[in-house]
Amino acid sequence: MKQMLKGKVIALLSLAFLLIMAGCAEENVASGEKGESSQDDVIKMGLLLAETGPASTLGASQVKTVKLLQKQLDEAGPINGKTIKLIQYDYETDDTKAVVAMDKLLSEGVVAINAATQSSTTTAVMPKAIEAKIPFLAGAPIDVENEYVYSTVHSPRVIAMPIVDYLNKQGIKKVAWLNAADGFGVTGLPAFKELAKENGIEIVAHEEFDATATDMTIQLTKVRSKDPEAIIVWSRTPGAGIIARNFKALGFDIPMIQSTAAANEGFLEQVKDDNENIFVVGSKLSVLDQLPDSEQKELLKEFKEAYEQEFGEEPDLFAAHVVDGVYAFVEAVKAGNTTAEEIHQYLANDLGAFLGVTGTYNFSESRISPEPDGISVLAIENNTWKYIE
Amino acid sequence: MEKVEAILYGSRWKGFLGFIALICLLPFFISSQYIFTLFILIGIYCIVTIGLSLLIGYAGQISIGHAAFFGIGAYVSGVLTAKHDMSPWLAMGIGMIATFLIAYMIGMQVLKLKGHILALATIAINIIVYILLVGLSDITGGASGLIGIPNLSLFGLELGNQLHYYFLVWAFVFLVILFSTNIIRSNVGRVLRSIHDSEIGTETLGVNVTKYKIAIFALSAMYASLAGSLYAHYINFIAPPTFNVSFSILLLVMVMVGGVHSIWGAMIGTAAIMFLNEVIRFVGHTVFNISGEVEIVVYGLIIVVVMIFMPKGLIGVLDIRGKFAIKSAAKKNVASEKGV
Numbered sequence: 182m183k184q185m186l187k188g189k190v191i192a193l194l195s196l197a198f199l200l201i202m203a204g205c206a207e208e209n210v211a212s213g214e215k216g217e218s219s220q221d222d223v224i225k226m227g228l229l230l231a232e233t234g235p236a237s238t239l240g241a242s243q244v245k246t247v248k249l250l251q252k253q254l255d256e257a258g259p260i261n262g263k264t265i266k267l268i269q270y271d272y273e274t275d276d277t278k279a280v281v282a283m284d285k286l287l288s289e290g291v292v293a294i295n296a297a298t299q300s301s302t303t304t305a306v307m308p309k310a311i312e313a314k315i316p317f318l319a320g321a322p323i324d325v326e327n328e329y330v331y332s333t334v335h336s337p338r339v340i341a342m343p344i345v346d347y348l349n350k351q352g353i354k355k356v357a358w359l360n361a362a363d364g365f366g367v368t369g370l371p372a373f374k375e376l377a378k379e380n381g382i383e384i385v386a387h388e389e390f391d392a393t394a395t396d397m398t399i400q401l402t403k404v405r406s407k408d409p410e411a412i413i414v415w416s417r418t419p420g421a422g423i424i425a426r427n428f429k430a431l432g433f434d435i436p437m438i439q440s441t442a443a444a445n446e447g448f449l450e451q452v453k454d455d456n457e458n459i460f461v462v463g464s465k466l467s468v469l470d471q472l473p474d475s476e477q478k479e480l481l482k483e484f485k486e487a488y489e490q491e492f493g494e495e496p497d498l499f500a501a502h503v504v505d506g507v508y509a510f511v512e513a514v515k516a517g518n519t520t521a522e523e524i525h526q527y528l529a530n531d532l533g534a535f536l537g538v539t540g541t542y543n544f545s546e547s548r549i550s551p552e553p554d555g556i557s558v559l560a561i562e563n564n565t566w567k568y569i570e
Numbered sequence: 571m572e573k574v575e576a577i578l579y580g581s582r583w584k585g586f587l588g589f590i591a592l593i594c595l596l597p598f599f600i601s602s603q604y605i606f607t608l609f610i611l612i613g614i615y616c617i618v619t620i621g622l623s624l625l626i627g628y629a630g631q632i633s634i635g636h637a638a639f640f641g642i643g644a645y646v647s648g649v650l651t652a653k654h655d656m657s658p659w660l661a662m663g664i665g666m667i668a669t670f671l672i673a674y675m676i677g678m679q680v681l682k683l684k685g686h687i688l689a690l691a692t693i694a695i696n697i698i699v700y701i702l703l704v705g706l707s708d709i710t711g712g713a714s715g716l717i718g719i720p721n722l723s724l725f726g727l728e729l730g731n732q733l734h735y736y737f738l739v740w741a742f743v744f745l746v747i748l749f750s751t752n753i754i755r756s757n758v759g760r761v762l763r764s765i766h767d768s769e770i771g772t773e774t775l776g777v778n779v780t781k782y783k784i785a786i787f788a789l790s791a792m793y794a795s796l797a798g799s800l801y802a803h804y805i806n807f808i809a810p811p812t813f814n815v816s817f818s819i820l821l822l823v824m825v826m827v828g829g830v831h832s833i834w835g836a837m838i839g840t841a842a843i844m845f846l847n848e849v850i851r852f853v854g855h856t857v858f859n860i861s862g863e864v865e866i867v868v869y870g871l872i873i874v875v876v877m878i879f880m881p882k883g884l885i886g887v888l889d890i891r892g893k894f895a896i897k898s899a900a901k902k903n904v905a906s907e908k909g910v
Contacts, residue, residue, distance in 0.1 A: 271851075276715075276812050280805055281611065281848075285604040301715045301809040308806050312730075325717065362704050363713040364809065391704075392713070 222259070224519055225266045226510050227286030228503070229296035229306060230320075234274025235393065238418045238447040240298040242500040243320075244269065249491050250507050260514050267507065272297060276305045283309050292521040293513075295333070295506035296320055298499070299417075301364035316525040318506035322368055326548060331528055333506040333539060336550035337372035340441050343462050344413060345376045347438065347558040355385050357409035359400055359424065361416035363392035365442055369415035385409050390424070392417065397424040401431055411435055417442045422451025429455045436460055441556060445497040449564060456561040460569075463559040464498035466538060468568035477536060477554070484538050498539065501555070505537035509544075579755050585834060589747070593740045597733060606732045610804060612844050613739035617746050617797040619825045619836040621790030624750055626822075627830035628759065629786045630766030631681060634818045635692035638699035639791040641813030642669050643798030645703060645710055648808050652718040659722075662799040666792045673791030677784040696815045703810040715809030722803045729803075739800055743837075746793060750833050753789075762786060823869055827876050829883025838884050846872075 228247055231240035247269045254265050268289060272279035279297055283306040286294065294310045295318040297303045303321045310317035311329050319332045348356065358373065360366040370387065377384055386407040388400035401424070404412065414424055414437060421443035428437050429452075436458050439448075444463035452459055465472055469485055472478050484504055488496040512532060513524040528544050535542045540555030560567040600606060618636055625631050646665030650656040680691045703710050710716060721730035722738065729735050753759050761782050764772045773779050802808050820843070828839020850868050880886055 274811075276807070276809055277611070277805070281604070281607050284607040288602040288604040301713070301807075301811070304715055304717055305805060305807040305809070324714070361713075362707075364715060367707065367712055367714050 222262065222264055223266050224263050224514055225268055225289060225291040226293045226295065226507065227283075227289070227291035228267060228269040228294070228506075229272050229279055229282055229286070229302070230269060230503075231274045231298035231302070232271035236274040236298045236417070238445065239442070239499045240271075240274075242445070242497050243298060243503045244271070245492050246488070246496065246500040246503045247507075249488055250504065252491070253487070254511070260511070261517060263514060263519060265511060265514060272302060274299070274302075276302050279306050280309070287313055287315070291315070292519070293318065293510050293524055295503065295510075299364055300368065304364075313521075314525070315521045316528055318509065320502055320506065322365065324368070328529075329525060331509070331544050331548050332550055333502045333509075333537075333542075334550070335441065335540070335553065335556065337368045338376065339550045339553045340462055340556065341369065341373045341376050342553045343556055343558045344373070344438050345380050345382065347460070348382055348411060349380060351411075351436070353410040353436075354381065355383050355408070355410045357386040357388075357404040357407060357412045358384050359388045359390065359397070359404065359412065359414050359416075361392040361420045362389045363417065365417055365440075366392060366415050366420075369440060373413065373415075390416075390420065392420050394420065395423060396427065398427050398431065400424075401427055401433075405431070405433070409435065412437045414439045414443070416440070418445060418447045419451065422448050425452045425459050426455070428459070434458070438462070438558065441498055444559070445499065446494065449561065449566075452561065453564055456564070460558050460560055461566075462556055463566055464501055464539070465555055465557055465568070466496060466498065466501055467566040468557075468559060471568040480536060481538055498556070501538035505539045505542065505551075508537060509535060509542070582751055582755075586744075586747075590744070593737075593744075597736065603732060606736055608844060608848065610732070610736050610739050611801075612841050613736070613743050614797045614800050614804070615821065615824065615840045615844070616743050616837045617800070618794045618821055619828070619840045620743075620746055620750055620833045621793030622821060622825045623830060623833045623836035624753070624762075624786055625790040626825060627832065627836075628754065628762040628766060629783055630762075630769075631783055631787065632685075632689050633692045633787070633790070634689050634815065634822060635694075635696035635699075636790070636794045636821055637813045637815065637817035638696040639669050639673060639794035640798040640801070640817070641699055641703060641808075641810070642672065643795030644802040644808050644813070645716070645798075646795070647799035648716045648719045648802045649709060651720055651803075652716060658720060658799075658803055662796065665799050666795045669795035670788045670792040673788040674784060677787040678780075681780065681783045681787055693815055693818070696813075696818050700810055700814055703813065710810075713810060715807055717807055719802050719806045719808065721806065735804060739804075742796065742800065746796075747833060754833075758782065823873060827872060827883060829880075829885030831882060832885045835883045835885030838888065842884060843869075 230243045230247070231237050232244045247267050251267045268286060268291060270282040270285065272282050279302045287309065293316045296306050297320050300321040300323055303319050303323050304325065307317055307319065307323070307325065307330060311327050314329060317330045319330055320334060322334055322337055323332070358370055360369055374384065386404045386409060388404055390397045390400050412428065412433070412435065414421060416424065421439055425437060425439070438460045439462070441462050443461045444467065448461065466481050466485055469478065469481055485496055488500065509528060509532065510524065512535065513527040516527055516531065518524045518527045530545060532544055537551060538555065540551035540553060542551045558569060560569050596609065618640060622633065622636060625633055643665040646668055647658065647661045650661035650664065651658050676695060680688065680695070683691050704713050707713070721728065723729055724738070727734060729738055761772065761777055765779055765782060769779055824839040824843045825836050826839070827842060828837065829835025876883060
């Protein structure tokens, strides 16, 4: 009896194995065939986003944006007879899974890549795109410059610019710096140091905290003894929100300014009802109604309304990065480019100044960052963002 | 003498031949870059899980900290090659020796503990190493990771090519299996198994149990270090979160599902979990339209099911030799030693 059962289990297992192998093989064939036919009608762009895991507070709106954009592209119909397909994989905030997913994308014959939600993951998958000579639209700030890499996000220096402007306006000369000890957190200080030096701002204290820590009271207490006039925080959520709450609990009466990584709904939720003196470098997208009229406002409004209609919530800066990456790609396709090399050449040489939701891009001049015209230091009022001049 | 060995353990060459044939034939059937990456990662993880199988299945100790040794190997290789331009092969060797020594010293203290407490202590080791990797940012690159790790090359042959790397990794796996089966089939292997069954009993026979436990712990750590180096040179980028406790747990799941008492089981478990992971993601996304870490739920379910219905793991079910075991009770006991 036992042996019969064993035989059955073996049969089942081998059947499962065969199915898996068949599945893989089929995928090969499929991708091979599609690879050929895609030259006729389908152009694929690959995206890697953190739909789940710790970075999902940032990735969630990006994934929604991909769905929205795909819908819009489908409704608009083929461009020059080509259908654009956005293939998005969730890398679960795990670098190894991202690399596996990246290979999957390359196997499926994508001609451009937009990745990823976090800096470290972006750095991890980028070499594969460079090796395959595929234009890589970096979705998080990275330190690497390469012919095939285009950044859709602000460099730390560009993010720090509005902060320094704000400090100058307020006449603040002594600041304390706190950052999370993760891929994003450590990028801010070198850029800010340079800008601070140019503007005569002194960094009187520097503390680091673990990105997954649940209390930063110690770091804030240490900083307080140095008597700063403002505190600058460089951290993703949820750490960004926790430190803001600690900051309020300790009764500071100076401003706290946070980076773009805190410019999302998750952060607003975390600091709900106790958010005076907390400022965030956020997208103008969040304060659209308060902006003066401009071409940029129209563009932002169009995206924001479509997003709100689809999902019943507001898009954030992270969604904006994805929009711009995809739009730049769509522009390239509209101009009649279909292969990776053609799209790369177009982005590098012919696209020129390109107004995106994140800000104005000009890849022929700077691959590292869009201009700071899309972001601004925002205050929080009645639990929503408030634009300050 | 050889005949006795054959009776005790069965022939291992059949398994080896099947293994080599499978590894050599697979590239004829796969062309997708994605599947190749999966097989390379499976090979790399197999090296760790084989070490874990020796430690858990044979010596009866547990470790939920092997991601730390994997990380040490990866970082020694990464730092020495990316920042000091050392030969990758030399760096890999240094990594393995360093990890062996570190694990030996840790093992001397930690392996005095038993059961759950040992498990907790190994988790602690993993956490300490993780914090060091993040904190020593001048050396390790800290949280933003270490970039610029070169590809391997062998006698002028560039191993950045996936097919080449596939064969390299599996050649290492083969060497590790060969070395491990030699240990298992030697007197050391028999001592380890007797430690597994009764530590006190073994000690009363005059065996220095601690020495064997520490040695096998350090050896399995060295395997993990080798795997870590291979990982670093394949991905070309490493960051601390890869070497967190969750990875240690994943490794443990692989060994448990495959069958902890056999190194072939460890390998089957590794492959099964890796494919399962991809299948769950694919099916979850496309068929049920659910996203997220569904596989965690499924992992839990699988472990429970495996523990209840297949306490010997997948290998226990797949072991065909067990089916043809001669029915006499005396020989059945011998047969249970097979499958190594």
